[in-house]
Amino acid sequence: MKRILLIHTGGTFGMALKDGTLAPGAFIQRIFEFVPEVKRIAEIESHIVANIDSSNIGIEHWVKIADVISANYDSFDGFVITHGTDTMTYTATALSFMLDGLSKPVILTGSQRPLSEIRTDARNNLINAVELATYSIPEVGIFFNNKLFRGNRTKKLNIWGFDAFDSPNYPPLAEVGVGIEIYEENFLKREGGKLNVLKNFSDKVFCVKIFPSVRVNYLMSLLNLDVQGFVIEAFGSGNLPNIEGRSLIPFIKSAVEMNKVVVISTQAVYGRVDLTLYQCGKDALDAGALSCGDMTTEAAIVKLMFLFGRYGGHTEKVVEEFYKPLAGEVSF
Numbered sequence: 499m500k501r502i503l504l505i506h507t508g509g510t511f512g513m514a515l516k517d518g519t520l521a522p523g524a525f526i527q528r529i530f531e532f533v534p535e536v537k538r539i540a541e542i543e544s545h546i547v548a549n550i551d552s553s554n555i556g557i558e559h560w561v562k563i564a565d566v567i568s569a570n571y572d573s574f575d576g577f578v579i580t581h582g583t584d585t586m587t588y589t590a591t592a593l594s595f596m597l598d599g600l601s602k603p604v605i606l607t608g609s610q611r612p613l614s615e616i617r618t619d620a621r622n623n624l625i626n627a628v629e630l631a632t633y634s635i636p637e638v639g640i641f642f643n644n645k646l647f648r649g650n651r652t653k654k655l656n657i658w659g660f661d662a663f664d665s666p667n668y669p670p671l672a673e674v675g676v677g678i679e680i681y682e683e684n685f686l687k688r689e690g691g692k693l694n695v696l697k698n699f700s701d702k703v704f705c706v707k708i709f710p711s712v713r714v715n716y717l718m719s720l721l722n723l724d725v726q727g728f729v730i731e732a733f734g735s736g737n738l739p740n741i742e743g744r745s746l747i748p749f750i751k752s753a754v755e756m757n758k759v760v761v762i763s764t765q766a767v768y769g770r771v772d773l774t775l776y777q778c779g780k781d782a783l784d785a786g787a788l789s790c791g792d793m794t795t796e797a798a799i800v801k802l803m804f805l806f807g808r809y810g811g812h813t814e815k816v817v818e819e820f821y822k823p824l825a826g827e828v829s830f
């Protein structure tokens with residue numbers, strides 16, 4: 499029987515109804531009472547890293563999870579992480595960058611309704627995540643609503659429906675129906691190697707979503723802070739205001755002159771940023787901004803945090819690495 503380590507971090511999955519709001523409860527201890535059948539799929543041990551709403555997850559939790567995986571890497575065949583849906587994408591993306599040389603499945607899952615409720619999606623998600631973690635899938639994935647996605651390609655798109663996640667620009671890694679379909683052709687082609695955990699992140703990264711009439715002086719004031727990298731979530735294919743009085747180009751120029759990195763992602767969900775398509779993107783490119791291609795804004799933020807953590811103030815190295823896929827988060 500395969501051995502799976504279940505790592506709990508919190509989220510709705512293990513919450514209990516308290517005073518009308520969902521609060522983290524001591525629920526996980528009772529997980530095997532609610533889903534005893536997982537023990538028929540694999541030999542399971544559990545480890546609780548935290549029991550919090552995922553809005554409170556930060557770099558220190560990413561590091562703790564990676565440490566638990568690394569300490570138990572040789573003794574288990576796969577890892578399942580129960581996590582709140584709100585920031586699951588960020589954690590999955592961070593782990594995909596941290597777990598260099600990964601050759602075993604690391605699958606995050608959670609639920610829209612707690613495990614204790616009759617009409618819960620937690621049972622289905624947990625059972626299938628555990629089952630998929632017994633397969634040879636060398637990826638950090640998110641399993642939700644019968645699909646396994648590459649985690650760093652996902653977005654939380656639904657608050658109400660059971661299909662909380664989608665992977666707009668990359669096909670699923672597996673699907674579950676009557677049977678289990680594994681799409682090996684979509685797996686990362688990694689050179690097998692030893693697991694090497696890269697733990698440094700910088701939190702000196704900031705994300706700005708633009709909108710019509712956004713005040714440029716607000717952005718300019720951000721330049722006085724110690725931000726190392728900006729993600730600008732722009733319009734469409736990466737377009738920004740570029741006319742007199744509205745233009746964001748002076749902001750980009752000044753940031754680049756100050757040795758900061760500016761990357762452009764998009765507010766659109768599907769498709770890729772192309773800064774050569776319109777003058778409103780071309781001016782940003784000429785000012786020194788980088789294109790996120792088909793990377794999500796979430797992946798771009800975590801990638802900058804990771805690259806600045808790894809390369810410190812070596813902006814040129816950060817720029818060079820930003821254009822390389824680290825764990826299949828982008829296809830240029």
Ligand code: ASP
Nearest residue numbers: 509510551552582583584
């Ligand atoms: N607020 C919860 C969390 O992310 C939502 C969920 O788990 O679905 O922890």
